[in-house]
Amino acid sequence: KFGWLPKARLQRYEQGERYLAGRWISTEEDARRHADISNGWDVETEHYAIRTNHSIEAAVAVGEKLETLYRLWSQLFIRYYCSQSDVIALFDGRAKPGAVARPKFQIVLFRDREDYNRALRPAMPNIGISTGVYVERTRRAHFFVGPECDDRTLYHEATHQLFHESRPVAPDVGQKANFWIIEGIAMFMESLRQEDGFHVLGGFDDERVYAARYRLLHDSFYVPLGELVDFGMDQFQKDPQIAKLYSQSAGLTNFLVFHDGGRYRDAVVLYLLAVYTGRADRGSLARLASAGYADLDAQYREYLAGNDEKPSIEIED
Structure with missing residues (x-):
């Protein structure tokens, strides 16, 4: 609830007091002193440093969710951030994933939408249409507390952060081509939820996949993969049919x-690696999947049209 505290202070925290600069103060005084984000509370978890002007409790709650995301992401994408020799050493019992120390991921959690807009609008005039954003230039993810900002936004933007900061990446990732997978994988990870004691990702019952199925089968909307891989960020985001x-x-x-039981799963990870390191070209996905784009198009249609099962990844908590 309060993050890491000396045990001797816990009771007084639960009674509504806060320890600051060597003395005890009320929660009201503590909130007043941390009202501006520049003087906000700093809460650290194992992999995240969170600055907030809402409350310690809110930062701790967000930190717990982010640590869950980090743990699952690290398992699924180990070949993205580890070398082949590191992976072999891991499975030989000679190493642990994430053993290389890296700076903590920086999170800014604003008190409310108004604070979020005010702080970010000078650099991003259209920030008001967002409910969270990862800024590659500053290496910070920004969120606010309120009903508009849900877990899907948190996981989506934090996924962008994980891919950008867990290994060296090229400048302007996705600017010229292959932008779709950057958003596609973030939408996949935003589906993270808990069901029957398992953390679950993806599946036909996820709202994003349901929408994809409707667009393809009802609206007959589909951009062939051979064309989609040529879309850079600007072309993708300025397209009139962006949704x-x-x-x-x-x-x-x-x-x-x-x-097909995850037939292309490894190819996805290696494709992401190629995109983020600037080595991907328009044929990268086809080569990694050992399948032509026309074949993948046909398989995708068959997958959405004829599969009544609801595949998903389940990872025990």
């Missing part, structure tokens, strides 16, 4: 993760 492109990207990512 449909996002739906398709979510559907394609789920397809590549789950189709």
Whole structure:
């Protein structure tokens, strides 16, 4: 609830007192002193440093969710951030994932939407349409407390942060091509939820995949993969049918993760590695999947149209 505290202080914290600069003060005084984000509370978890002007409790709650995301992401994408020799050493019992020390991921959690907009609008005039954002330049993810900002936004933007900061990446990732998978994998990870004691990702019952299925089968909307891989960020985000492109990207990512028992799952990870390190070209996914784009298009349609099962990844808590 309060993060890491000396045991001797816990009772007084539960009674509404706070320890600051060598003396005890009321929660009201503590809140007043931390009202501006520049003087906010700093809460640290194992992998995250969170600055907030809402409350310690809110930062701790967000930190717990982010640590869950980090743990699952680290398991699924080990080949993204570890070398082949590191992976072999891990399975030989000679190493642990994430053994290389890296700076903690920086999170800013604003008190409310108004504070969030006020702080970020000078650099991002359209910030008001967002409910969370990862800024690559500053290496910070920004969120606010309120009903508009849900767990899906938190996991989506934090996934961008994990891919950008867990290994060296190229400048301007996705600017020229292959942008769809950057958003596709973030939408896949935003589906994180808990069911029957398991953490679950993806599946046909996820709202993003449901939308992708509707767009394809009802609206007959589909951009062939051979064309979609040529979309850079600007072309993708300025497309008049951007919502449909996002739906398709979510559907394609789920397809590549789950189709035929995960046949293309390793290819997805290596494709992401190529995209983020600036080595991907328009044929990268086809080569890694050992399948032509026309074949993948046909398999995707069959996957969404004919599969009544609801595949998903389940990881025991």
